[in-house]
Each structure stands twice: as C-alpha cells, then as structure tokens.
Amino acid sequence: MLRDITIGQYYPADSIIHRLDPRVKLFATLIYVISLFLAKGVFGFGISVLFLAMIIWLSKVPFKFMVKGLKAIMILMIITAAFNALLTPGEVLVSFWIFKITKEGLKNAVMMTARLIFLILGTSIMTLTTTPNQLTDGLEKALRPLNKIKIPVHAIAMMMSIALRFIPILVEETDKIMKAQMARGADFESGNLLKRVKNMIPLLVPLFVSAFRRADDLAMAMEARCYHGGEGRTKMKPLTYARRDYLAYILVIAYLGVTLLLRWV
Amino acid sequence: MNIIKARQLVHEYIRRDEEGNVESIQTALDHVDLDVKEGQFIAVLGHNGSGKSTFAKHVNALLAPTEGTLWVDGKDVSKEENILDVRQTAGMVFQNPDNQIIASVVEEDVGFGPENIGVPTEDIWVRVADSLKSVGMLKYRNHSPNKLSGGQKQRVAIAGVMAMEPKCIVLDEPTAMLDPNGRKEVLRAVKELNQKKGITIILITHYMEEVVDADYVYVMDHGEVVMRGTPREIFSQVGTLKEHHLDVPQMTLLADLLRQSGLNIPLGVLTREELVDAVMKIAE
Amino acid sequence: MSIIVDKVNYVYSEGTAYEIKALQDINLEIKDGEFIGIIGHTGSGKSTLIQHLNGLIKATSGAIYFHGQDIYDKDFDLRELRNRVGLVFQYPEHQLFETTIFDDVCFGPMNQGLTKEEAGLRAFEALRSVGIPEELFYQSPFDLSGGQKRRVAIAGVLAMKPEVLILDEPTAGLDPGGRDEILDLITRMHRERGMTVILVSHSMEDVAKYVDRIIVMNQGRVMFDDVPKEVFKHYKELETIGLAAPQVTYLMHELREKGLPVSTDVTTVAEARAELLRVLLGERR
Incomplete structure (x- = not known):
C-alpha cells in the first residue's frame, strides 16, 4: 500500500x-x-x-x-x-x-x-x-542570489536531493518494519488515538535508528568520493x-x- | 613500489562520558604492518569486529591513525592537505549498496565523484561512460538505482569509484548483503578491473571462497595481523583459521578431514580441480 | 498436518502495467516437526510465500489451512495465527526498539495478552536459549554486536512460543562464527522442542547440512520439493536458474566421471568424507 x-x-x-x-x-x-x-x-x-x-x-x-x-x-x-x-x-x-x-x-x-x-x-x-539531482540543480541555480545573504543554497539543495533519493527506500523500510512488528503481535489499527500513537513506537524507533544509520553511511560514502561542499565542484549536467x-x-x-x-x- | 604501506598503525576508539572524561578505550588496530604492491589483488580476512573495516577506512583517510603511519601512494594519510589526493588514489566501496548511491539516476551517481574533484563537464561524460562499461553496467545508465539488483547496485558503486580514476580500490565487505549471483557478479567485475586495468584491489571479506584467487592474504583478529601469506599458505592452516573464527572453503575443509583420516592429500587444497586430482592420484 | 497451502496465487499491483505474478499455483503441505529449507534466487517468490504462512500477505486466490482451519475464514483469528507461526524477517535486528533487551523480548508475549510476570519469564527463557548472558539483559539492544542483536531479535519471536518458526535468511551479513551460532540455535530448537522450522537461505551448503526437505522456488513456482540428495541430483537444472548444488556434490560427480565409483548422493562434507574413505580405503584393502 x-x-x-x-x-x-x-x-x-x-x-x-x-x-x-x-x-x-x-x-x-x-x-x-x-x-x-x-x-x-x-x-x-x-x-x-x-x-x-x-x-x-x-x-x-x-x-x-x-x-x-x-x-x-x-x-x-x-x-x-x-x-x-x-x-x-x-x-x-x-x-x-x-x-x-x-x-x-x-x-x-x-x-x-x-x-x-x-x-x-x-x-x-x-x-x-x-531527476532529483536536476531539480536541486535547478533550485540551486535559481536561488543562487540568496547565497549573498549567507543562505547555504548548495547545502540545502544537496540535502533535498538526498531526501528525495531516500524516500522510496524509507517507505519500503517502513513497510518491512511494520510487518515484522505485526509478526510479533503488534497492532497498528485498533484502539483510541492515544493508544494508536503509542502503538507507533515500535515502528518509529527502528525507522529513526535506520534513518540515522543510513545518514551516517551516506555521509561517509560521500566523503570517500571527495565531497567537500559546493566549492570547486563542476557539473556533469x-x-x-x-x-x-x-x-x-x-x-x-x-x-x-x-x-x-x-x-x- | 608499495602503493600502500602501513607501519605500526594503531587506532583507538575512545568513548567519553558527558563531561568529556575517557570512559573506555577500544583498540581497533594494534600495530599493524602491511604492504601492498601496485597491481596486486589483496584480501583481508577477519570476523566482525576484528579491525578489518577500521583498517579500510584509514586507507581512504576516513579515519586518522592514533599512532603509526599509513602511506597511500607515498602520501601520509594523517596530513590534512593529502586527504583529497588520498581519496582519489584509493577509492572505497562499502557494504550496503543502498547507502552509498547518492543520485537517483545511475549515470549521475557515477558522475558524482568527478564533479567533486572538479573534472570538466566533457571529461566527466567520458569517464562515466568508460567506468560504467568497465563493470558492464553501461546499458543501465539511465535507470533508477532502486530498480537494480544488489549486485548491480554494487557494480554502480564500483563504477562511481572508477570514474575518479583511482590506482587502488578498497572494498569493505562488498558482497555481505548480496545473494550468490550478486556476489559472483561483483567479484567478476573486481577481478576484471585488477587484470585488465591493473587496478590494485584490497578486498575485505569474511567469505573464504572470494579470496582463493588473491595474490596475498592478511588475516586480522583483535586489531592485529595474525596471519599473512598466499591463499595456499593460509588455507593449509585450517586449525589456526578456526581459532580466529574463520571458515575455510568446503574443498579445503574436506581435504583436511581426509588427510587427518590418513589419506595422502597435500596441504592447502583450494579448488575442486585440485582435490579431484589428489583423490584420483590416490585411487590409482 | 500443520499447514496446507492449496492452489495459492499472489499478484502484486494487479491490473496495472507493473503487475507481477509473485506466486503461481503453490501447493504444499508442511507437517508438524519438519525442518524445511526454501531456496531460490532473489525475486523467486520465497519471501512472499513465507509471509503468506502467517497471514501477513493475503493470497489473491487459493486457500491456506492451519491445523485444518481456513485462515481466510471470517472467524479465523489472524493474530492468533501469528502467535503460533513465528516469522523472523531478514535483518531482524532492525526491528529492535525498546530501551532494554529484556523489554524488547517481552514485546511479543505482552501483545499475546500475557501478564508482565509471564512475559518476563518467557523473555528470560528465550534470551537464555539464544545464549545472551544475564548481565546484558538490562542493557540497550543498540549497544550489542551484530550477531548478538540478531540473536536477541530471534529471542523476541521465540518468546512467543510459536509452533512453527520461519526464518528469512537468518545468517545474511554475519561472519562465519555468527552464522554457525544462529544455525546451531535453530537446529537445537528443532531437535529439542520439536518445533517445525522453515529456513529460507541462499547457501546450498547450509541447507544441505541442516534440513530434511528442500523446496526450490523459481519465478513464483515450486520447482522441486524433496529431500536434499534428490533435489541436488538436478544440479544442472538448478544451475539454469542461478542456483547450484553444494561443492561436495560437484566433486563427487567429477570423480565419478573420472571413473571412481563414488555415490553422487553426497550433499555434506561429512558424507563426502565417509564416502571417499569407504571407496579409497576399501579399494586398498
């Protein structure tokens, strides 16, 4: 779903x-x-x-x-x-x-x-x-004037493009964790609002843990490929x-x- | 010349409490000496937590040594001004294929590295095409990485490193999350880069079958290099490997068991062909 | 009779351009106390199949019976089914969420409606059976090593005392030590508690060593379903779908081609050793 x-x-x-x-x-x-x-x-x-x-x-x-x-x-x-x-x-x-x-x-x-x-x-x-990369390239270039007032346009654009790339991965992951917890008897559907929110904890905690782990890995992978901010970067497209x-x-x-x-x- | 040279390399993970006092020190690398010649295919074996990944991260200047020195292509990795050069010389491929692909289109991801080091646009296109071709992924250049198999994703990651024209690639358990087919795909690609393009390969793994063709093997445990030698030398010591919580390939294990039962089988059998020959010799 | 899968089909995104027939005409009978291995390459439908067995995915058509009862019946309690058919997903450590290991293992039993004491007792027992030392019980699960995390996650399912235990590639990403620990643990559960175990795996060597029956999946269908030595006789067909027999089976075939009269039914290292000693030493005497 x-x-x-x-x-x-x-x-x-x-x-x-x-x-x-x-x-x-x-x-x-x-x-x-x-x-x-x-x-x-x-x-x-x-x-x-x-x-x-x-x-x-x-x-x-x-x-x-x-x-x-x-x-x-x-x-x-x-x-x-x-x-x-x-x-x-x-x-x-x-x-x-x-x-x-x-x-x-x-x-x-x-x-x-x-x-x-x-x-x-x-x-x-x-x-x-x-593609998310093109989109952020577009945003980055369109918003470049904002750099003058110290807004880190490149960093924001990079964050957006990465967020977009990881949406489908995290959606799939949510699906998986939800099923895994259901296999342990978790119930995400019944109860009043408070109970439902509480029932989300077994889903949200693993999801956040996973998101942080991925962020960590990705940061390292980007560094390993010589990423060091927008300075001195060229563009493939x-x-x-x-x-x-x-x-x-x-x-x-x-x-x-x-x-x-x-x-x- | 040695492309990688480690002398008395030490790395300690220091954990501090909230006030900044040292809570615990964990020695991940313990006076490691290691040499890799240009063009070699090197394997580093060890169980989880043996320090092999920590070593890999030093080669790429993602971690700095606590003590000792590591030179990559003659450059000291602990010097700030060498970092970008070192990372370009020794590229790195990580375990999780999803967490190292940055872009949403294959070719844009491969172009990410060259972009970072300021390669002119036209050259990026040439490099991207060449590197995708070298791992057999050229026809997927416009695909989304999400639709690829694990093995294909890892090959894209390797292409991403190749596009930076490195002399050496360090692969940190690149096959641990893949199925057998994906594993074969990735290994084939890596071996080809080694043989055809002369790229130095450092493969970090705990799958014994993957190191049979390596030129030289290092075994790590508790942050130390505990065994070193050719695959044959390493695999002739089945007992020692087991002590370090490692396996041997099934053929080596069987050969060892047969020898223990009194059959005249040579030490260090690595492949099926070798065991077939040894057994047939006895039968005759 | 424990679980009967009757003419089950499952289609993803039915009616769209992305339609995938994930399962086609699956018929299986899983008896009490069996130890089954399911093998197949990625996308062969094996993960989809096991999620049918505890009702997490509903078949597009066909029926599944648990102890003779249709699980798609209106009155059938699916949560009760999930208590009795425990499913350990791939990388189960990714589902840990509680502040202590002990509380995390209690999650399943608490959902079953047990009291705190009963759940605690179950957790205690389960953690001990997977070999987690007591001094770790009240630590955060996130501080453990990879292999330990996985054993805690498996304990989380064992604490629910399922009759059937299904594990989706429980050794993925572990080193040889961690892998052996998990496989030994599973074998013990099967042997000592008579648990029905279904093991999804990529490793032919592991499957051959542990299970009594192998189900080979390919493109959403059951391709073979037999004891290991019979399945691995079809090693040439297995190769065409990206699988293979264990290395020792190939060895025996090659020796036989060279004229050594060995049996090719061998699937494990131990069997190979015994067979080679019989033929070689027997000949000499």
Whole structure:
C-alpha cells in the first residue's frame, strides 16, 4: 500500500518535458499552482485542464501511473470535499440531522477537489520528469542570489536531493518494519488515538535508528568520493537554456495571461 | 613500489562520558604492518569486529591513525592537505549498496565523484561512460538505482569509484548483503578491473571462497595481523583459521578431514580441480 | 498436518502495467516437526510465500489451512495465527526498539495478552536459549554486536512460543562464527522442542547440512520439493536458474566421471568424507 505513493518519484522516459531545463519546470509549476487559484469559471478551468493534459501527453508518463499517486491522498480529498459541502452556507439542497448540503457547498466541493487533483498532478509531473539531482540543480541555480545573504543554497539543495533519493527506500523500510512488528503481535489499527500513537513506537524507533544509520553511511560514502561542499565542484549536467526552454517560458506566461484574461471576461 | 604501506598503525576508539572524561578505550588496530604492491589483488580476512573495516577506512583517510603511519601512494594519510589526493588514489566501496548511491539516476551517481574533484563537464561524460562499461553496467545508465539488483547496485558503486580514476580500490565487505549471483557478479567485475586495468584491489571479506584467487592474504583478529601469506599458505592452516573464527572453503575443509583420516592429500587444497586430482592420484 | 497451502496465487499491483505474478499455483503441505529449507534466487517468490504462512500477505486466490482451519475464514483469528507461526524477517535486528533487551523480548508475549510476570519469564527463557548472558539483559539492544542483536531479535519471536518458526535468511551479513551460532540455535530448537522450522537461505551448503526437505522456488513456482540428495541430483537444472548444488556434490560427480565409483548422493562434507574413505580405503584393502 505504501509503495503506491508516486509523489517524489522519477519516471524515466525520453520526452520533451524530461529534457526541459529544471528551472523552466520549477517556474511552470509555480505558475500552474497560482493559476489554479486564479482560474474562474468553466473556461478558466477548461484551460487549466487542457494545459495539464497537453503536458502529461508530452511527458510520456502513463496516465495510470499518475492516477496511482492520487490514491494516496484520497482521504485528504474526501475530507476537503466533505468540509466544503457541509460547511458552506447558501441555498439548501438536502438536509439530514444537523447537516445541510447547499448548492454553493456542492459547487465549492467540486471546485476544491478538482483544484487539489490538478495541484497534485501538476506538481507530480514535475518530479516525475525531473531527476532529483536536476531539480536541486535547478533550485540551486535559481536561488543562487540568496547565497549573498549567507543562505547555504548548495547545502540545502544537496540535502533535498538526498531526501528525495531516500524516500522510496524509507517507505519500503517502513513497510518491512511494520510487518515484522505485526509478526510479533503488534497492532497498528485498533484502539483510541492515544493508544494508536503509542502503538507507533515500535515502528518509529527502528525507522529513526535506520534513518540515522543510513545518514551516517551516506555521509561517509560521500566523503570517500571527495565531497567537500559546493566549492570547486563542476557539473556533469550543467544547466544551459536551449531554444525549447525559452519557448516553454513564453508558453507558460501566455497560459497565465489567458487564465487572467478569462477572469475578467 | 608499495602503493600502500602501513607501519605500526594503531587506532583507538575512545568513548567519553558527558563531561568529556575517557570512559573506555577500544583498540581497533594494534600495530599493524602491511604492504601492498601496485597491481596486486589483496584480501583481508577477519570476523566482525576484528579491525578489518577500521583498517579500510584509514586507507581512504576516513579515519586518522592514533599512532603509526599509513602511506597511500607515498602520501601520509594523517596530513590534512593529502586527504583529497588520498581519496582519489584509493577509492572505497562499502557494504550496503543502498547507502552509498547518492543520485537517483545511475549515470549521475557515477558522475558524482568527478564533479567533486572538479573534472570538466566533457571529461566527466567520458569517464562515466568508460567506468560504467568497465563493470558492464553501461546499458543501465539511465535507470533508477532502486530498480537494480544488489549486485548491480554494487557494480554502480564500483563504477562511481572508477570514474575518479583511482590506482587502488578498497572494498569493505562488498558482497555481505548480496545473494550468490550478486556476489559472483561483483567479484567478476573486481577481478576484471585488477587484470585488465591493473587496478590494485584490497578486498575485505569474511567469505573464504572470494579470496582463493588473491595474490596475498592478511588475516586480522583483535586489531592485529595474525596471519599473512598466499591463499595456499593460509588455507593449509585450517586449525589456526578456526581459532580466529574463520571458515575455510568446503574443498579445503574436506581435504583436511581426509588427510587427518590418513589419506595422502597435500596441504592447502583450494579448488575442486585440485582435490579431484589428489583423490584420483590416490585411487590409482 | 500443520499447514496446507492449496492452489495459492499472489499478484502484486494487479491490473496495472507493473503487475507481477509473485506466486503461481503453490501447493504444499508442511507437517508438524519438519525442518524445511526454501531456496531460490532473489525475486523467486520465497519471501512472499513465507509471509503468506502467517497471514501477513493475503493470497489473491487459493486457500491456506492451519491445523485444518481456513485462515481466510471470517472467524479465523489472524493474530492468533501469528502467535503460533513465528516469522523472523531478514535483518531482524532492525526491528529492535525498546530501551532494554529484556523489554524488547517481552514485546511479543505482552501483545499475546500475557501478564508482565509471564512475559518476563518467557523473555528470560528465550534470551537464555539464544545464549545472551544475564548481565546484558538490562542493557540497550543498540549497544550489542551484530550477531548478538540478531540473536536477541530471534529471542523476541521465540518468546512467543510459536509452533512453527520461519526464518528469512537468518545468517545474511554475519561472519562465519555468527552464522554457525544462529544455525546451531535453530537446529537445537528443532531437535529439542520439536518445533517445525522453515529456513529460507541462499547457501546450498547450509541447507544441505541442516534440513530434511528442500523446496526450490523459481519465478513464483515450486520447482522441486524433496529431500536434499534428490533435489541436488538436478544440479544442472538448478544451475539454469542461478542456483547450484553444494561443492561436495560437484566433486563427487567429477570423480565419478573420472571413473571412481563414488555415490553422487553426497550433499555434506561429512558424507563426502565417509564416502571417499569407504571407496579409497576399501579399494586398498
């Protein structure tokens, strides 16, 4: 069940989206997220859907693979939808006991769920088509000005890329420890909240111990390969903009323009 | 010339309590003398806690000696200014394949070392391709390490070291977490690097079958070198090996048992072929 | 009759592009008191199979009976099954979490609903049987050596007093000393307590030395299921799936090809010694 999480995973393929400069993808993702909250009306959303559909198609990542990632946040979506449906005041459609479902609420629920889905799909297409290393390279370069105010951009970027690399490993490990403790009679499912939290200890302690051990090993392995911070480092894949990147920037800005325009129409 | 030369090497792990007072001292290396000639295939044997891993970490300047000196390619590892050079000369492969791969794509991981030592971009690409080829992993260059088998991951780790163009590779129990196939894969790759590229290999292990082809074997126990010699010399002392909590290959063990039962079998049988010959000689 | 596996199939990520048939048409009967070895290369389905035996994974189709009861029955208590079929995972020391060794071993028995005293008694007994000296009982498990940690983790399962003990590569990563300790411990459990033991292993030499019956897994199927000497007769087929017979078996085959009339049924060093002495010294006399 835990291995179904696709957020943060990289899907290797050879597509134009994979080849785009990570800075472009970071920028586009940011713009897309903003646009989701700016989009209004059927046309506004229609454009967002079309834009996303086009990118997914171009990326060659199977749609099925992306949908699988959504399953992991299903509960979050249901809660969001329920809150919106039940707590928005307005014209009552159905009511039972103390609950009222309003027309506005229903509309909001649909809108919010849709936004959430697009948000997740939009950001996961970035992580799916960009290796963590490229992503951090992009961040590092985009945020380089912050170095001037003494923010260790390289170190932060390196930490992020390593975290991303270890997510799937730790997820698998969680699964394994959970099963091992279940074999010793552990119960992760029943009891009240306090008891459940307490029951997590046999899972969390080994997980932390393992994470620290891995961190230790990895630090040593990095040192052994002459890692000594960002100074004097060269890049195997330095970031340089190609023509497609400028084109992509124009496209993204045009998309934002259209979304904004549709707001006023 | 000796690429690695250890003289009276001592390493102590000192444990301190909260106030900084010494709580306990554990001597992990106890006056070790060891020499490795360039191009040799050396094996270091010992049970867990015998000090063999501590020794390996000195060769890579990950640990500094408490006493004594270790030279890697003529450079003293305890000198701060030599550290990067030493690490480039003597690369290191660790036991756990997952905990030494940094990047999420094979080729980017192999490029990590060259990046750190400031190799120009075009050269990195050449080195990455060459090193992946040398361990037979070139066709996996765009794969995610998570989808590889243990043996493949270790070969990527070896390629990562090769890309730094070292003279010597230290492998610290590289096969301990692998299945038999993975073990064979990794050993084959290591032997090939030794024979075809002349890379000096220091293999640290407790699998006896892996050291049969080594040029020279050191056995460690309690931080000391307790036995040294060719594999044949080492394996002809079955009893002494057992005292140091080590095994011998099954063929050596059987040969030893037969000799004890009065059969005329030579000392230090290492392989099946040798035992077949010895037995057939008796039968004739 | 202890455990019956009946036409079990298991499919990972069913219906997606990543679908993997991890187990296909598995039929097995595991009798009380048997000592079984399961061998197969990585990905052959052996880990998936053993997790079925204590209900951690539910078969996609087929049934498993424990003492005649269907474990997939609505009324069947899976936690009770896990008490009786103990499973020691690979690298079990990674599951240690308590502040003392003793408390960690108590975890299983406490989950079984035993009182503190009863659990303590079980822990005491289990730790002693795996050879952990008493002065270590109240230390942190994280300060132990690798081999000791593993024995403590095994004690954590033994303290639950299972009828069946399944171990997934219990010697992985240990040095020869640690390996022998664990294997001897397991053999003792089998011999003295009559425990049914299932040992998943990569090492043909270990399996040949200890077990009475070998199950060979390949691509999710049972390829062979027989006594060691019968299984290792198929050494050529074993090689095609990345496995092999013990070294001594090969030796005997090679000697036979050269005309020495030795039996090729040999699977352990001790058997090889006896057989060679019989043939060589017998001939001389």
